Amino acid sequence: MKGESLTQFIIHEQRRNPSASGDFTLLLNDLATACKAIGHEVNRGPLAGNLGLAGSENIQGEAQKKLDVITHELFVRSLEWTGHLAAMASEESDEIIQIPSGYPRGKYLICFDPLDGSSNIDVNLSVGTIFSILRCPEGAKHPSEAHFLQPGRHQICAGFCIYGPTTILVLTTGNGVNGFTLDRDIGEFVLTHPNMRIPADTSEFAINMSNRRYWEQPVQRYVEECVKGRDGGREKDFNMRWIASMVAEIYRLLTRGGIFMYPVDNKEPNKPGRLRLMYEANPMSFIIEQAGGLSSTGREHIMDILPEDIHQRVPVILGSRNEVQRVVSYHLEQN
Numbered sequence: 414m415k416g417e418s419l420t421q422f423i424i425h426e427q428r429r430n431p432s433a434s435g436d437f438t439l440l441l442n443d444l445a446t447a448c449k450a451i452g453h454e455v456n457r458g459p460l461a462g463n464l465g466l467a468g469s470e471n472i473q474g475e476a477q478k479k480l481d482v483i484t485h486e487l488f489v490r491s492l493e494w495t496g497h498l499a500a501m502a503s504e505e506s507d508e509i510i511q512i513p514s515g516y517p518r519g520k521y522l523i524c525f526d527p528l529d530g531s532s533n534i535d536v537n538l539s540v541g542t543i544f545s546i547l548r549c550p551e552g553a554k555h556p557s558e559a560h561f562l563q564p565g566r567h568q569i570c571a572g573f574c575i576y577g578p579t580t581i582l583v584l585t586t587g588n589g590v591n592g593f594t595l596d597r598d599i600g601e602f603v604l605t606h607p608n609m610r611i612p613a614d615t616s617e618f619a620i621n622m623s624n625r626r627y628w629e630q631p632v633q634r635y636v637e638e639c640v641k642g643r644d645g646g647r648e649k650d651f652n653m654r655w656i657a658s659m660v661a662e663i664y665r666l667l668t669r670g671g672i673f674m675y676p677v678d679n680k681e682p683n684k685p686g687r688l689r690l691m692y693e694a695n696p697m698s699f700i701i702e703q704a705g706g707l708s709s710t711g712r713e714h715i716m717d718i719l720p721e722d723i724h725q726r727v728p729v730i731l732g733s734r735n736e737v738q739r740v741v742s743y744h745l746e747q748n
């Protein structure tokens with residue numbers, strides 16, 4: 414095997430922390446197994462009859478795909494018995510998921526989006542699983558939603574697994590960001606992208622341009638400048654990408670830089686942004702900042718937000734440091 418396996422990597426990390434019980438290492442191993450199982454299901458696609466709608470809606474009022482439901486169940490079944498988790502919260506579940514009484518309860522909470530970008534499933538584009546791990550507050554025997562409502566700065570681990578041409582698991586435990594590619598011959602994730610870093614500068618932006626008329630002035634101004642490039646106030650021309658799958662966009666940012674925005678808009682005034690704080694914005698912000706980038710709503714650091722609701726939405730602007738700072742400065746000028 415070329416390179417260190419994920420199992421070796423996390424055991425080496427554990428040995429660096431003499432007080433570690435090994436619980437967290439085992440949780441990461443179980444998470445990797447869950448991602449392999451989900452990746453397998455995604456891969457089988459039409460062969461397993463997995464494509465299309467499930468005929469139900471999630472709490473966000475979004476039509477669930479069959480694979481949203483299947484992957485949610487797979488994730489829960491893979492982790493509920495392990496004894497490492499106190500409770501789980503899923504983008505696809507209205508309620509907090511309790512650990513069944515027959516299994517031991519652990520000290521960690523996990524928030525997850527089992528299949529991000531699922532609107533891309535039927536067109537065979539990259540999708541992924543996102544997760545964020547928090548410590549369960551002491552004394553919380555039956556964790557409720559309130560125990561999950563911790564700012565992103567409290568995350569002890571965040572990651573995502575992208576099911577694309579290759580299956581890659583990206584992970585941070587607050588000590589940089591590492592990427593592991595699934596070697597299907599041996600069934601192991603192997604460290605292929607150590608210490609991923611996002612360049613401070615970029616000439617690539619990602620935003621859903623069809624929402625342009627609904628954006629606030631600072632985002633209008635920034636994107637207008639990018640589009641004009643050398644003919645406007647900028648010293649370079651910009652390129653644009655939009656995959657509509659956050660895992661794919663963030664993976665691109667981690668490999669070659671860029672800025673990703675899903676800002677607040679007045680298309681649906683009761684929704685402050687499209688992306689979910691606990692399942693998408695917080696874990697991706699932790700990863701981006703650990704790789705040297707920045708994340709903001711335009712007005713505050715995403716990971717400083719004290720969540721009020723487990724399914725809360727937030728505006729998201731993240732990626733290459735200097736470009737995010739520029740967008741934030743436009744918001745400050747406006748206020």
Ligand code: AFP
Pocket residue numbers: 475528529530531532533621657658659660675687688
């Ligand atoms: P789905 O998981 O419902 O496909 O949503 C994907 C997503 O949350 C995120 O991954 C994308 O960046 C964003 O939505 C795309 O939104 P638009 O369809 O509005 O471009």
